[in-house]
Amino acid sequence: MSEGQRNGGSNVSTTVLGADEIILNMGPQHPSTHGVLRVKLKLDGERVVDSECVIGYLHRGVEKIAEHRSYQQFAPYVDRMDYVAAVSNGLGYCEAVEKLLGTEAPPRAKVVRTILTELQRIASHLVWLGTHALDIGALTPVFYCFREREEILKIFEKYCGARLTTHAFRIGGLQYETYDGFEEDVKRFCEDFDKKIDEYEALLTENRIWVGRTQGVGILTAQDAIALGVTGPVLRASGVKWDIRKAMPYAAYEQYDFEIPTRPNGDTYDRYMVRMQEMRQSRRICLQAIENIPSGPIMARIGKVLKPPPGEVYHAIEAPKGELGYYIVSDSTTQPYRVRVRPPSFINLQAFDKMARGALVADVVAIIGTLDIVLGEVDR
């Protein structure tokens, strides 16, 4: 087994320990795999030589279910895919069906949708920051992040009754009018939030340990990112300045002024910086939107029974994780013929192998965290 078979170049005797390559299983139950993800690592000592992600532990057959529900009945199911950012999933689905029907939500609905989606983006990034920092070993940020997330979830609860799987939007617009005090709550949150992001940055951005653990880890070049279909903050941290909210605007994004943060290196530190900047930009959008919510109806006139004309549509939005797309095929009955969800986490997770080659085991944890995957979306 260990008569010096391998170790071309190493002169350390391996006869005692038999240190060949080992396959280590980071099993589906693991505190740092963000859900039920299994990663098979082939290790040479502490370095990853090869890796394979085994997924499917949370596969619930959502796409099959969609074929047996009407369009409105399927809407609550989409929240459960990326359960950390449920509102974005709902936005993508409702807009895709609206495109299929050939209608649009009225302006007031679009603006309120934008506000709620941006709040949800902040909430999703807060979960990401808290858990990512926790995995790497920074125990404090998670408490700070969840304190802010609590404020956002309170707003959601006052708006639609649910904190996590909100089903906030309906096909054609909104069901609920904004509650009295909605604008004040959002404004108060946004005004306090800037200082809070500064607090998180004070904890991490120039922290030697953080920088040491994240800089140079999990580098993904722009070319690899595009070839692997990676989207979202991971792509922007590799230097590609692309955001669907600017490239193909939807909801009310054209009216607002915001920037797309990018960073050149594509390592874990850059992805951290991009998401921190995105939180600031989301706050900016919310403040602009809150100033001027148009009045008017909140629901388009589309009738109770939806039978879209036959055909297909692909509609993508910029979810907090990346490009969330819905490809819906209609055969003119009340139930969709096929709903395909293009899950950003699934496709971003493909890049894991590329990023983890040559990394240490401790970096594997950082890389999984930085990809910001939600297994509900990976497996559907």
Next chain:
Amino acid sequence: MQRLKARFGDAIREATLDRKQAIVLVDAARLREISRYCRDDEKFDMLTDLTAVDWPKREKRFDIILNLYSFPKNERLRLKAHARENETVASVCEIWPAANWLERECYDMFGIVFEGHPDLKRILLPDEWEGHPLRKDYDILTQDTAWVRENLGIESGQ
């Protein structure tokens, strides 16, 4: 789209616009060639999605759909190809590495075999699963499969 027609004339079956989105139906046999042309000449550098739709009443029951996106042109394009049940389809993994897991998922859910794929095996379902769930003839209430009986110990009638 005009250029695609000019170059591949006979392989392009039809080119349509549905709800302002460009769809090009191509011959499955020349899918790889057309994909390479799309990536290199037409600059569709990102494969956004690769999926399939099952139309069981049609002779070529599967629709393979590739959604492409071009960064320089900010345009989307949908390539469609028809495939019969046991026909193998060319894999586009070497053109867009993103297709790796996407094709595995199509294989898992529909049973479409992609020729040239480096590692075609089930991705979302357990490896020993029998059947392809997203096909229209796979009943949604199917619970009592061999895998479930062996691994979870659940008997039929649940």
